[in-house]
Amino acid sequence: MSLIEVKNLDKTYYSGEIETPAVKGVSFNINKGEFVAIMGPSGSGKSTLMHILGLLDKATSGEYFFDDQNAKYLNDNELAFLRNEKMGFVFQAFNLLPRTTVLDNVKLPLTYSKKEFDHNEKAKKALADVELSNRLDYYTNEISGGEKQRVAIARALVNDPSIIFADEPTGNLDSKTGKQIINILQKLNETGNTIILVTHDKEIAKHANRIIHLKDGLIISDEPVE
Numbered sequence: 001m002s003l004i005e006v007k008n009l010d011k012t013y014y015s016g017e018i019e020t021p022a023v024k025g026v027s028f029n030i031n032k033g034e035f036v037a038i039m040g041p042s043g044s045g046k047s048t049l050m051h052i053l054g055l056l057d058k059a060t061s062g063e064y065f066f067d068d069q070n071a072k073y074l075n076d077n078e079l080a081f082l083r084n085e086k087m088g089f090v091f092q093a094f095n096l097l098p099r100t101t102v103l104d105n106v107k108l109p110l111t112y113s114k115k116e117f118d119h120n121e122k123a124k125k126a127l128a129d130v131e132l133s134n135r136l137d138y139y140t141n142e143i144s145g146g147e148k149q150r151v152a153i154a155r156a157l158v159n160d161p162s163i164i165f166a167d168e169p170t171g172n173l174d175s176k177t178g179k180q181i182i183n184i185l186q187k188l189n190e191t192g193n194t195i196i197l198v199t200h201d202k203e204i205a206k207h208a209n210r211i212i213h214l215k216d217g218l219i220i221s222d223e224p225v226e
């Protein structure tokens with residue numbers, strides 16, 4: 001069953017007189033449990049597409065169904081609910097709160113959650129999964145880049161999302177730390193999570209089961225990984 005269904009999706013940015021078509025009529029489905037890598041040159045529309053799939057932005061035209069719900073007809077509350085309860089986000093800029101501990105950063109998504117969790121236990125478990133149990137009380141401005149990236153992953157998975165969106169989660173990291181991040185994502189995929197990963201790195205993309213290549217806002221190939 002398709003978790004994601006995209007039909008003829010367009011996204012054009014408008015600023016003043018300038019129109020930038022970023023995604024130009026793409027169509028694809030993603031099933032529950034898939035691990036999809038999205039590749040393509042800078043400016044090809046990868047992040048734009050991720051933002052639409054993550055319900056952080058709207059398409060200009062075309063259809064996007066998440067879990068059989070048409071994004072076009074969802075109101076702000078419904079969008080926020082889906083993002084919070086079903087999705088986890090790991091973006092390159094981490095978006096961690098500084099002068100706030102690692103543990104509190106990871107607990108944040110639970111604040112609005114309707115799921116019944118012991119917040120402390122749940123956040124500690126997520127941090128144990130990314131091997132950061134020894135950093136719970138550190139401030140996020142006092143840890144390394146790779147550790148920050150792992151905090152961002154723990155925060156993305158603390159709410160048991162069904163899908164994780166990761167936009168270049170290994171960018172700016174050395175190859176060993178990058179590998180550690182990809183191993184975490186792969187483990188999450190093995191336990192049933194759907195993963196959509198944007199990466200420039202061919203070696204990293206090989207960990208996915210499928211690679212979608214974008215160029216100039218179009219899908220130029222969509223193939224399983226051997």
Ligand SMILES: Nc1ncnc2c1ncn2[C@@H]1O[C@H](COP(=O)(O)OP(=O)(O)OP(=O)(O)O)[C@@H](O)[C@H]1O
Nearest residue numbers: 013015020021022041042043044045046047048049
């Ligand atoms: N907020 C915006 N306003 C106007 N144009 C934008 C905006 N965001 C992105 N664009 C443009 O849309 C196109 C696609 O951008 P996008 O960020 O999706 O590319 P990308 O594939 O993620 O690139 P990168 O690998 O560099 O992150 C680019 O031409 C970019 O300049």
Ligand SMILES: [Mg+2]
Nearest residue numbers: 046047048167
């Ligand atoms: Mg991008």
